[in-house]
Amino acid sequence: MxxxxxxxxxxxxxxxxxxxxxxxxxxxxxxxxxxxxxxxxxxxxGLPLEHILGWAEFYGLRVQVDPGVFVPRRRTEFLVSQALAVCRPGAIVVDLCCGSGAVGAALSSATPTIELYATDIDSAAVECARRNLSALGGRVFEGDLLDALPAALRGRVDVLVANAPYVPTGAIERMPPEARLHEARLALDGGADGLDVQRRVAAAAPAWLAPGGYLLVETSQAQAAHTMAVFAQNGLTPKVVHSDDLDGTVVIGTGG
Incomplete structure (x- = not known):
């Protein structure tokens, strides 16, 4: 060697x-x-290390990551910690835009009694997430955001977590090549201002949240005020939290 x-x-x-x-x-x-x-x-x-190894370390777990699937970032551990703070035992939790299923795996490992569902529109991500979540009892569905979920969950979701793509289209070309060239573009591209998918999530969330349920979305510090406004426009009471250590920003919206 x-x-x-x-x-x-x-x-x-x-x-x-x-x-x-x-x-x-x-x-x-x-x-x-x-x-x-x-x-x-x-x-x-220039291939991502995680794609070569076949796994990424995330929130103390070793999460499988297939070639082409979005690699979970350390900053997203802040999204997990914020979700855990509002996640009671037995809660119905949904991980939208789940990618490898890293967020859902971390939540389920920390609170094993939750009822976990996850969705992604990318078939490669869904296949990867199913391997990561099946042993934890999580169910993964392929499809467009909340439309992929069983209709029986409408109005019953306690915690809805979304690491939706939020990179503005014009900024993708400035991302590191290992992300820009080797991760699915649909996992990165948030539209002209980076908020297109967040808008769709916020618009759909109130119909799926249980009374007093939470929507948590990772965003950037520069976008946080705009994300909060989107939440408020859709009837959610928003607040923003930030971690300097992880450089993570999360907007939390509470339903009625």
């Missing part, structure tokens, strides 16, 4: 900020020298 120090040097030269950590992870994952060489070559070419 090539020593980790040599791998780290090559990764560093390719622009990997955490080269030593990545070298250690790749060396641990590889079963043969040839497999290690292939994995390093893929990383040097």
């Amino acid at each position: 090539t020593p980790p120090s040599a791998i780290a040097a090559r990764l560093r030269a390719a622009g990997c900020v955490f080269a030593e950590d990545e070298a250690r992870l790749l060396t641990s994952a590889a079963r043969t020298p040839d497999e290690l060489a292939a994995m390093v070559e893929r990383r040097v070419r």
